[in-house]
Amino acid sequence: MPKALRILSGPYAGGYELAPNGRLNWYFANLGLLPLVPMLSAADLQTYILPYLNLYLASTDPATSTIADIEFPYGRANTSVVKKVLADSDDAYASTFLSLASRYVAASGNWSWWEARKAALKNIAYRNLALTAKPSGLTAVFQAPRSQTNASGYLMDNCEGYRGLRDFAAVLRSRSELSEANYYDLLATNTADGIARHLFKGSAQAFLASDATLVPSTEFYPGTTCQVYPQAFGLRELTTQFSAGWNYLNIHTPGWETGRHDPFPWAILGYVAALRGQSSLARTQLVAIDKTFAANRSLVTINELGFYLRTRSVLNGGTAP
Template identity: 25%
Template sequence: MEAIVRQESGWILSQQLASGAVITAYPGQPKIVPYFGHLALYGLAAWGFSLSRVRAYLDWYLAHLERPDRYGVTGTVYDYYLDERGAEVPAYTYDSSDSYAATFLTLVRLYYGNSGDRAWLKNHRQELELVAGAMLATLQKDNLTLARSDWRVKYLMDNCEVYRGLKDYAWLLAEAGNTGEAERYEALAGKVREAMEAKMRVNGGYCPAIYRAGLRRRPNWKKWYPDALAQLFPIITGVLTPREEAARRLYANFLRNYPHWYRQTQPENFITTLVAYAATLMEDRWRVRQYVEGLEENIIARGHPWPYHAAEAGILLLALKTYLAGDAKE
């Protein structure tokens, strides 16, 4: 597993452009999707690898903040595509304003936690505040965020990531000595968590989305995305701690519906590494080992075929860091 960590770290870096941006190698045309860039670099930052390259990405993101964007939101970053000359061209849209911003702040925390780069944190204080504002731009009175100002759906995945982003930004503010602001963001995180528990929790799981007029959709466990995968996000983002009964029940329900997820490592039936990360947090070590062995044989050894991309590798590094820490304890 340590060899895979080294290999995948190098492969993630091979997906980074000279500008600092990280590409997602979609079939046909690579794109710069900041959300996936954040997840790709989670692994490097968590391991403390190539932190100067992580910082180069952070600088790229902050240099591309919109003030405001086409939706009237300040502090967001569009997706970009590469033209025939390799120039980065804005797509003038993004999948979500809440998750892009939240996951960026989580990446900053991982970077700072391993670099101690106080100067960078101080120099970019105002820009980070803009990103935090973008994360909360769609926060509603019920303390849940909409994915985008023109897409009025409150997703479980997004709000889990917002909870984590708020917690991480509060930590960064405390590190910078801004105790009052840190407490404010910590309190906001608590409100988002309470809102998810009150409005999205259903028997044995969470509704994956709340639509206009408060319409709640119960999870269809047989529908992989977003329903079933979303159920793991409270565990992945720390909304639930792995030892909580609610987390154990959630993961048991997942296994009941996907008992052989660890076998799905072929490109045609690939299950995201996010599942392996959740399984690692839940100490499901046997299934994680089986999954990683299949991933090495069917994906890594075959040159990383789609749908595996840099974000998958980044989350794999997170999973393996947690797994190997468990080895050390044993």
């Protein structure tokens, strides 16, 4: 489980490896830790989540509120020897972190932490999700100057962005910071509208992977896998398109639940199957992931474990974490 990947010593203690002896990828760690928040006791939240949140904030660039991944060339036993690696997005890292921070503070009631860190959290939201918003409502994947080489608005990133903005706005609203809550809620609404207008193709009944593509792709990644992201991240404005995305996935890449299309499990697909009441498909994927876990642990990464836990929670009658 994700807790087993926790780094216990060195300058990145409190962080999490992507997989055993893998890098610290903050985006995947965020996704892996999110479903843990409602499952942990108050004491465990302070042990497994709070140090990670503080480490993330301490590791961001103070001028841009962006963050670099960390490679451990000799494994986690040598965390004093590290190499920083450019993140492959600014928007998705920021939004998934905002979701994690928002859910932690709501679950723990640690409002003194919130008050001490909210300025940094607001900078993350503003610099990575507000300043990068395009006229279409979609968020560009990178801040300047990296946006000069890639300013695309990706479906996956923008679904995660929507969720981060909604979660962050909910905490702001609970603290009576209404003007800022309204601002970030508006950005989320604009994101959903941008996806509906620019990324959903009615003629194909499918989503585009990004605003840089003209037609939906039938390739597994990102073409069919991206189709479930609006439902996975709860874009309520797009509920009428959820079934179209789901059908496109299953028509063009049947058998995804057995892992036939990619060595990585793509547990998010089983999670959406569970949300849709497709219990047989979801359980089949869980069995396949268990087999993958036993055969090659490095393929079941922390983000995959996060969605694995979400799937099990939904199948067991719980709410979507």
